[in-house]
Amino acid sequence: MRLARYLGxxxxxxxxxxxxxxxxxxxxxxxxxxxxxxxxxGESGAATxxxxxxxxxxxxxDQPLSTQFAVYLLNMAHLDLGYSFRNDxxxxxxxxxxxxxxxxxxxxxxxxxxxxxxxxxxxxASGRNGWRDNLISLASLVAYATPGFWLGLMMIVVFAINxxxxxxxxxxxxxxxxxxxxxxxxxxxxxxxPATALSLFYLALYARVMRASMLEQTxxxxxxxxxxxxxxxxxxxxxxVLRNALLTVVTMAGVQAGNLIGGSIxxxxxxxWPGIGTLAFNALQSRDLNLLLGIFFVxxxxxxxxxxxxxxxxxxxxxxxxx
Amino acid sequence: MDGTLMPQADIAPLVEIEDLTVRFxxxxxxxxxxxxxxxxxxxxxxxxxxxxxGSGKSVTLRAMMRLLPEKRTTITGRITIAGQDVLGLxxxxxxxLRGGLVSMIFQEPMTALDPVYxxxxxxxxxxxxxxxxxxxxxxxxxxxxxxxxxxxxxxxxLDSYPHELSGGLRQRAMIAMALSCGPRLxxxxxxxxxxxxxxxxxxxxxxxxxQRELGMGTIFVTHDLGVASEIADRIAVxxxxxxxxxxxxxxxxxxxxxxxxxxxxxxxxxGQHRDADxxxxxxxxxxxxxxxxxxxxxxxxxxxxxxxxEAFPPISHPSADRMVRCFRExxxxxxSF
Numbered sequence: 001m002r003l004a005r006y007l008g009x010x011x012x013x014x015x016x017x018x019x020x021x022x023x024x025x026x027x028x029x030x031x032x033x034x035x036x037x038x039x040x041x042g043e044s045g046a047a048t049x050x051x052x053x054x055x056x057x058x059x060x061x062d063q064p065l066s067t068q069f070a071v072y073l074l075n076m077a078h079l080d081l082g083y084s085f086r087n088d089x090x091x092x093x094x095x096x097x098x099x100x101x102x103x104x105x106x107x108x109x110x111x112x113x114x115x116x117x118x119x120x121x122x123x124x125a126s127g128r129n130g131w132r133d134n135l136i137s138l139a140s141l142v143a144y145a146t147p148g149f150w151l152g153l154m155m156i157v158v159f160a161i162n163x164x165x166x167x168x169x170x171x172x173x174x175x176x177x178x179x180x181x182x183x184x185x186x187x188x189x190x191x192x193x194p195a196t197a198l199s200l201f202y203l204a205l206y207a208r209v210m211r212a213s214m215l216e217q218t219x220x221x222x223x224x225x226x227x228x229x230x231x232x233x234x235x236x237x238x239x240x241v242l243r244n245a246l247l248t249v250v251t252m253a254g255v256q257a258g259n260l261i262g263g264s265i266x267x268x269x270x271x272x273w274p275g276i277g278t279l280a281f282n283a284l285q286s287r288d289l290n291l292l293l294g295i296f297f298v299x300x301x302x303x304x305x306x307x308x309x310x311x312x313x314x315x316x317x318x319x320x321x322x323x
Numbered sequence: 324m325d326g327t328l329m330p331q332a333d334i335a336p337l338v339e340i341e342d343l344t345v346r347f348x349x350x351x352x353x354x355x356x357x358x359x360x361x362x363x364x365x366x367x368x369x370x371x372x373x374x375x376x377g378s379g380k381s382v383t384l385r386a387m388m389r390l391l392p393e394k395r396t397t398i399t400g401r402i403t404i405a406g407q408d409v410l411g412l413x414x415x416x417x418x419x420l421r422g423g424l425v426s427m428i429f430q431e432p433m434t435a436l437d438p439v440y441x442x443x444x445x446x447x448x449x450x451x452x453x454x455x456x457x458x459x460x461x462x463x464x465x466x467x468x469x470x471x472x473x474x475x476x477x478x479x480x481l482d483s484y485p486h487e488l489s490g491g492l493r494q495r496a497m498i499a500m501a502l503s504c505g506p507r508l509x510x511x512x513x514x515x516x517x518x519x520x521x522x523x524x525x526x527x528x529x530x531x532x533x534q535r536e537l538g539m540g541t542i543f544v545t546h547d548l549g550v551a552s553e554i555a556d557r558i559a560v561x562x563x564x565x566x567x568x569x570x571x572x573x574x575x576x577x578x579x580x581x582x583x584x585x586x587x588x589x590x591x592x593x594g595q596h597r598d599a600d601x602x603x604x605x606x607x608x609x610x611x612x613x614x615x616x617x618x619x620x621x622x623x624x625x626x627x628x629x630x631x632x633e634a635f636p637p638i639s640h641p642s643a644d645r646m647v648r649c650f651r652e653x654x655x656x657x658x659s660f
Contacts, residue, residue: 221434224390229449229500230422239448240437319484320438 003315010311014304021300026072029289030065037061038287059085072293081297082290086283091294094279099298101171102275105268106260108191109199114253117203118246121210126237128215136207143204148263152197152270159193166192169272194271198263202256206249213245220244247318254310261299336363337508337540338387343400345379345386345564352612356382358564359400366507369534369541371551371572373587374561377608380544383561384510387542388421405507423453426501430513432493436485442496443481446503453504468499472529491522495529502533509534509541515550527553548591552576560584563609563619565635570645580647582624618650626651 037055041047056062060071075082081091124136160168172178172186217223218241226236261276268277276295283291315321345357357379364370372380385391386398389409402409405424412420429435437445443465450461462481469477472495485493494514501509511530515523531554534541545551551558552572559569560583568581579585586604606623609615615622621631630650639652 221429221431222437224385225427225429225435226437227390228388228421228427230418230420230452231448232418240440243439244437318439319441320486 003312006315007308007312010308014308017304018297018300022073022076022297025293025296025300026069029293030068076297081294084283084288084291084294086286086288086291091291094291095276095294095298098274098276098279101273102261102264102268102277104187105191105194105198105273105275106264108195109202109264110253110257110260112195113199113202113206113256114249116199117206118210118249120203120207121245121249122214122237122242124207124211125214125218133211137211140204140207143200146200148197148201149266149270151200152193152267155193155197156271166190171274194267194273197270198260198267201263205256206252209252210245210249213248214241217241217244243317247314250310250314250317254307254314257306257310258303261302334365337366337368337405338362338364338542339401339403340383340387341401341403343383343386343398343402345382345391346397347391347395348397349395354611355614356564356611357386358614360561360564360566361400362559362566362569364508364540364542366540367534367538369531369543369554369556371555371558372542372544372561372566373546373548373551373558375546375608377611378561379564380546380561381512382564384427384512384542384544387510388425388427389417390427419453422449422506423504424506425508425510426504426506427510427512428494428497428501428514431517432490432497433485433517435497436493438485441482441484442488442493442500443483446481446496446500449500449503464503465499468503469496471502471533472496472499474499489522490518491526494518494522494526498526498530498533502537505537507539509539511541511543513545514543516545516547523550524553530554548576548587560587563614564611565619565648566646567620567649568645568647570642574642574645580641580645580652581620581649582626582651583620586623586625618648 037052037059041052041055053062060068063071072082079092081095083089084091084094087094120136120140124133127133156168159166167190169190171190172183178186214237223236223241226240231239264273264275265277265280267273268275269281272278276299280292280295282288283295340363341361343357343360344355347354347356360379360383362370372383374380382391386396387402387404387409389398389412391398398410400410404420407416407420407424409417409420436442440448443462446465446468447458447461450456450464451458454461454464456464465481466477469480474480474492474495480488480492480496485496488496494517498514514530515526518526527550530541530543533539534554541554543551543554555572557570558572558575559566560575560581561567562583568575568579568584575584576588579588583604586602589602590604591601604623609619609622615632617630617632617634618624618627618636621627624631628650636648636650636652639647639649641647641652
């Protein structure tokens with residue numbers, strides 16, 4: 001009940017945030033030089049000023065900025081994200097098409113980073129200063145000093161080209177027409193490398209944060225209390241210390257959720273993953289403003305939702321937080 | 324070295340500590356926190372270990388449950404609780420002892436309870452561990468315990484998180500947790516120090532009542548002479564990792580023999596004239612990394628003599644149930660013969 005009220009309150013709070021993002025996006029995009037007409041004209045090789053004017057008129061680009069803004073807001077109110085002239089298709093349709101693969105990639109990377117990172121952190125902390133700890137610390141240092149795109153390229157060279165274990169790019173094997181489990185396995189095989197490239201940095205970060213947090217919590221008085229109650233070391237670590245140490249990782253995970261979308265642009269491009277990242281990259285290249293605005297809007301909504309989820313998780317994990 | 328007083332032949336002691344030493348080793352230095360402590364506690368008896376910060380009283384208490392970090396700590400001597408050799412126990416038997424036979428109450432109830440579980444869950448955890456109880460049975464028992472320690476609206480408080488309770492209630496919950504499995508020995512590490520003065524008295528009275536009702540042997544560590552006089556049957560005064568004086572509470576308060584105990588009493592507020600200055604013991608306790616040869620209180624002692632710098636004073640018994648470690652004590656005893 002309390003949680004439901006909190007949820008309602010947070011959703012209400014999200015409205016002005018998203019509104020602000022819409023306004024900001026619009027003016028930022030229009031502050032950039034060039035428009036879709038000039039790109040289209042440039043690509044077709046030659047264009048007369050009359051043709052350019054015709055294009056602009058057709059796209060509504062000849063209207064004053066205030067009018068364009070008003071039209072934009074009105075459309076957004078109907079969840080009409082506009083039309084991508086470049087792709088000759090409604091923006092919403094384009095984005096929804098790509099949303100699935102992106103969410104799949106993001107969620108996989110996120111879950112892998114949080115779970116595996118925390119696990120490695122726990123392992124490192126429980127074998128403090130031993131070989132296990134040193135190995136994990138060294139590996140995570142290397143991992144977060146490595147840029148994701150470079151790692152992606154190297155993985156393609158090693159695992160896809162030299163060893164031929166995994167497919168180089170894409171979401172599934174083109175023309176294979178797999179069904180059922182075959183399709184799931186096919187997609188999973190395609191997912192391995194991009195998800196690794198996207199998650200490795202955060203995985204390493206969580207491992208370090210978790211290690212430090214576990215060691216900090218191990219020195220707390222309640223651990224001595226648990227020991228004085230006769231609890232086993234295993235139960236103390238997994239029942240008490242871990243639960244408290246996780247709070248730090250959850251906080252960081254909230255920050256990562258926002259960054260994932262930005263990171264996925266690079267990784268999706270490297271692996272030819274048909275997600276929002278590649279879509280955004282292409283939209284940027286072709287000055288497809290409507291599409292870009294749509295992507296910004298959708299990703300902003302995603303970040304808001306993910307942050308809300310993280311906060312809810314936090315509230316359930318830490319009873320001290322008042323809601 | 325034997326600091327134990329002659330136990331009364333009819334009752335076997337619940338706790339016997341013989342020549343306990345505790346050293347902490349780190350890369351930089353070795354700290355001698357406890358240097359040859361011996362005492363015993365009979366069933367149902369309350370022993371107060373009195374001493375200032377760093378005198379080794381808490382370390383002694385923690386050593387009795389082997390709660391000190393094992394890698395960095397060297398414990399020697401003998402600790403026997405209810406016939407069990409604590410230092411020789413394997414991990415499984417040690418876990419059965421902790422919380423079952425012996426339990427501990429800590430100084431700071433805010434940090435000593437896990438913040439992310441309700442106090443009820445933490446008590447139920449202990450009960451299920453030692454008593455193999457069902458969740459419902461353990462909850463019912465936890466409710467009884469909350470009533471025993473006089474927590475108002477116990478049903479609701481069981482489902483409270485530590486941060487939702489006041490300091491006094493938290494400490495009561497902590498006491499309930501310590502008593503949950505019917506321990507024969509209760510170790511209390513300054514359980515009232517972090518509480519308000521009025522709450523302090525309430526918790527003390529509660530502890531004393533419970534201790535009598537349940538007949539637990541209790542070791543109560545405090546730096547507060549007033550608290551010690553409220554609750555103790557016997558007092559052991561600790562200084563720099565050694566017990567310098569021990570005896571029945573009334574005797575010690577009426578007639579302190581060791582200069583340190585005398586100094587402690589002179590520096591305590593107990594109805595002196597309001598204009599009179601309270602005497603402080605000059606100097607500060609010795610550095611436990613480099614213990615001086617001879618009497619560790621020597622450098623601060625008003626009656627120090629050259630021989631006090633040569634050896635630690637031997638044990639003398641001014642009367643059958645008292646023990647003092649001071650050269651002067653022996654002199655007086657001889658002189659009076």
